[in-house]
Amino acid sequence: MSAVLDDAVALGRRVGVALSDDELRRIAERIGRVPTVTELFAFDAQWSEHCSYKSSREHLRKLPTEGPDVLLGVGEDAGIVRLGEWNGETYGVVVAHESHNHPSQVVPFEGAATGIGGIVRDVLCMGAEVIGVADPLRFGRLDNEHCRYVAQSVVDGIAAYGNAIGVPNVGGDVFVDESFDDNVLVNVVALGLVKANEIIHSRAPAGSAGWDIVLVGKATDRSGFGGASFSSLTLDEEDADQNKGAVQVPDPFLKNVIMRATYAVFAELRAQNVEAGFKDLGAGGLAGCSAELCAAGGMGAEVELERVPTAQRDLPPEVIAIGETQERLCWIVPPSFTPLLLEIYNDVFGLPRVARGACAAEIGKVTESGRYVARHRGETVMDVDLAFLTGGVRYRREYTLPHVRRESEAERERTLADADRARPGSLGERLRAVLAHRDVCSRAAIYTRYDGVVRGCTAIPPGYADAGVLVPIPGAPLAAATGIGGNPRYGKIDPRGAAELAVAEAIGHVAAVGARAVGLTDCLNFGDPTVPEHMGAFVAAVNGLADAARHFDVPFVSGNVSLYNRSSSGRHVAPSPIVGAIGVMADVAASATMAFKRAGSPIVLTAPLQTAFGGSVIAELLALETTTLPDLRAHAFAKQCALVIACLERGAIGAAHLVTDGGVLAALAKMAFASEDGLGFRIDPRPLAEPAGHELAWFSETPAFAVEVLDVAAFTELAAQHGVPGYDAGETLAEPVALLGEERVALDELRDAWEAPLRDFYGAVRA
């Protein structure tokens, strides 16, 4: 046996899989022979960090995943939360979250585009209509030519793909940090709409032995071979060209047609009351997808690889089985339904005429064996225990939790006073600098590249409010909102605190448009799990997510982990727990943009301002040495969210905006910029800060909302009901100015400072 184990290791090293020697031995020992090359690549993909969560799983268990609004929890391609009832039926919002970090660093346009392509399939395969996407992006420094190229190409790729398939981009965020210079983060959230009784599961249905396995989509080629294990390796400059082959090639045009054809298939399945299994092909390709489908249903599979439509002749079996060619999906249907399924894709929607070689084809059968068997030209190239293949491995990684020093209040006061003296400036001067900061400035150059309104269901597109709002069922008032949270400046200082604040931020963003968060989705982007400090940052962040989610009583319903975000130069990304919140509202009438609606409205803050400036924009601008993040105070923050939602329902406030990067004044300036008639604002002379009144508190990033009060009596009543004291901060003005105490600054001047940094994101516009 030991010769077999050694041969397995030697073969593994020769064909270049990422499996460790130890993992290769375990595989050979279990299957009792030297694995075939195809098997090796299948295990390589299934046991990769990307597919198996082998380092992260034991920690992810801590996340709360259950709640009354969860229609389908973690475990399939996407989670589903309750949207509401309409015409006697329960509707759900499908939520999936994915990262495409490594591909986007190597081939940014294709990497980002296929990120959208993949996540859209994850939602589609739940039986859902795809209704929106949102992109959290983390770019390297934009004054670096290569980083800028990567950033532009990522945005181009997202735009090209999402716009063409006709799915609106309704949210996201952008941060810029040097830790992303070698390692861009491209996360993507996708949303779908499905009736609760029409969900299709990513598994072979019970009693499906003898059913057909049908592969749909693009002809299989060599693109994307080895993608899963590539995404689980450290990026090495020297391998960049080689790795390009591991990135898939997007075809949004074909996807547009496949989506529409698939909706037609859904309609037929429902009309005929036929059960089916459906899953998208992502990491691990055909073998990975069909194996997971059959394993989830406790079945087995027999697949004939030569029946897989290919774009090239003589593709080796491991490429056919494991390659990650894009735009493919896999159905499990009873044989009686297969002819109609093939007709819809191949004839009615004419896939072969849309893209060369694209089609739907029956490629195998479900079995009861519990084994995955694949044959190629008469030879058995895979014959493995399915549970063993898809069960993956688990690691208990060593970790060192980060030590975060929180200064005493007195220390912080001293630091603040010193910095204020060392870098004096008026409120207006500081506000201009804050608005021009890379993480505060206008993102219009980016989000206007995305179609946010296709499908005609968008109530609030990107740029108009804290969260995008969709009205996904035509004729129904039910609305869904999606908000994003996560701040790399916080992550660098305190991964746990950053994670808690990311949850609060995401929930706060949907509250600001009037929606109650019912589900969370996370993408955890970290460094190398074999380095105890990196693993420790990950563990700390998961602890923070779990605690915050429990405090707010909102469960996680989907997520993704991206590790090894570290380049060969040793640089690793800022610990980046990125959180999306899905909010729902019974009536879209309560939704509001963040724009000030009329002059003379009181401006109120929903919490006193903290003087904890760790990771804040003003701290960076004033070179404040501090590592104390704003305190979440989850209980109070939850009450603030409830108040904002209640006020929007009653029409007591006209606009709400969560205080985030840049603090209160930046928030007020953005509310003014968004106003239709160029409204301005004035602030009260002293901010309501604790401890009292330092002027810099206007730049505090305290978790709180700035609201424009339209009906003072109603607001006062609701605030008392919710136990949230309002803190007067100022008033909206008819004149386009910011009155900051004695200082008067033209809003145009502030707007210019805010718009200038990314105005030339693509370079000067040609005349």
Add this chain to the structure above:
Amino acid sequence: MSARVAVLVFPGTNSEDETLRGLHAVGLDAALVHWSQPDALPHFDAYVLPGGFAHEDRVRAGAAAAHEALMDPVIEAAQAGKFVLGICNGAQILAEAGLVPGTGPLRRPTAAFAPNASGRFASLHVHIKLAVAPDRVPILAGIEPDAVIPAWASHGDGRLAAPPDELARMARDGHVAFVYADRHGTPVPAANGSALGAAALVNRAGTVLAVMPHPERDAWTFQHLGATRRREAMLEPSGGIRLFACFARALNGRAA
């Protein structure tokens, strides 16, 4: 008998559903006609070409679709004086088919919706203002002079481009049906660099209209982003729906 409207779906079209909803909202008997059903096409009274990226916008935006057989019955209908409305990609297809401005040979366009001045796709909320006399556009029966309609300009190729003499002719003969404007109706330069500030073109007879921005994306109160949207009427059609309402009035006027 009420007029029947076909909404064409090419491979790559992506705005068919909301366009259909808009047409239904103004009481029209409209249906999607998929590219696999060419035989159904001749039997309609009017045609609407919705937005998207038909045939991946290969060669030029709208060009491949304009040259495929599916367009034959639409071109015939247009020549017979039936109403044809194109929105965004549909507008590009009508230009490439030579139906707007319609002053040259078929499928040999004299004007095109070329790549935006920025060279990039942009999605911006806009207003468009009627730039011709109402009687110049019988396809929009009852539209008020100087009508201002909210819409979304969501395109990469919306810049009207043509040789200078052709542009002069289009201006003179009233082929620029709508121009970009602010919400009060004051014309503004087109963000995409469109010649003559053009947002829409119409043929000589006023029966074929090619509109670049999407009125159907700001056609329900919940889609309005201004300060004054009426909360009590969030699910009612308003705003951009007026363009569809005028189209319906034109069709019903003919059917009567």
